[in-house]
Amino acid sequence: MQTLNVVESANVEFNAFKLFDIRDHEDNYRKLALTEQLQTSLELKTLLNIFAMEASKFVNFSGLYFKQESMSAAARGSKPGKSERSFELKINNEYIGTLTYALNAPISLTNRRILQELHQLLIHPINNAIKYQNAIKLAMQDGLTGLGNRRYFDEQLHRAMHHANRQRTKVGLMVCDLNKFKQINDTFGHDIGDEILVNFAKALTHSVRDSDSSFRFGGDEFAIIVEDASEQSLIIIEERIKSALSNNSLLAKYQVACALGYTFMSRDDDASSFFKRADNLLYRHKIISNKKLSLI
Structure with missing residues (x-):
């Protein structure tokens, strides 16, 4: 007959079940789903609409806007809020543009960290959209005068x-x-x-x-x-x-x-x-x- 010895210790930090934490799994799945959706378009407004759906789970806002030197866009139905909070988007310290939330309520520190993680998923699709739109613009532009061709x-x-x-x-x-x-x-x-x-x-x-x-x-x-x-x-x-x-x-x-x-x-x-x-x-x-x- 074998004996199973159970050792109780309140000081042991490691827990094998944390490797399969349901919350971590859901968080990763959500991020993966958002990443996949953001790969489906090269249109700035569409990207903002997709992103706004996920961001709204963590922030109470009435409008989402992106702006940079050559172009700008707003999520569908955007309107002014009680205040605004802007985030600069950068890739390798190179400025891509500014994302602005029209807020109905302040952003908590926890949700601010989550937003910054989500921004990392958004930044490359937005950068690709900017490059694509600039390429389209050049194809439609007279090289000498800048007018339409x-x-x-x-x-x-x-x-x-x-x-x-x-x-x-x-x-x-x-x-x-x-x-x-x-x-x-x-x-x-x-x-x-x-x-x-x-x-x-x-x-x-x-x-x-x-x-x-x-x-x-x-x-x-x-x-x-x-x-x-x-x-x-x-x-x-x-x-x-x-x-x-x-x-x-x-x-x-x-x-x-x-x-x-x-x-x-x-x-x-x-x-x-x-x-x-x-x-x-x-x-x-x-x-x-x-x-x-x-x-x-």
Whole structure:
């Protein structure tokens, strides 16, 4: 017969059952589940929505916001709280952005530590999303002027036309190019030509509303999409562009002028017919302008 000796000791700290602590298991499972969910998107807002669901278990907040130099986003339904608490997100001491909670109640020290652990799970997906969005932006941007390129114009024109049809609003399209730009380029060189294009792009940007979009197709060809447009709004933009040209010292020095053609979308337009009509009007205005110059 074997004897089992039981030794009681209140001073022994080791407990084999702690290796399988249910709370630790649940915590690790939760973190793993969050990590997997955060790998499903490269959209900042979607990442914040996913993260907010987990963070809300530890913090009472009404809004979650991410901001950095080039972009920002907010979780769905975010609104101001009683106070705010911000956390800087860094990878290898390199600043990625700031995560801000709109708080309804203070964060306890324990929950603050948990949040900081959760932030470590969020930081790499956010960094990947930023890099992805920057890459998309570069692919849609004219390298010289920073305006949208032709590819981005095509995408935004389809979107604006769809929005106008759905909301029963008007969308205007303005196309323009610089008069005698080739002559200026050939006479003074490509460096001056590039400076003129950059300054003209700035003039366009300063002449439109925040809701409007400016594009460069290449060469000296530009376009503006004007949403929720009216005849008066297009006239105002045209006047602002002319004023901006005369007030820009470089453009005034080389006597840079532009021809404009603009029109509104009709209900039976597609993107091609809409653009072609605006382009034809530009061509007519250039002919009229050249005839006037030849009579001077």
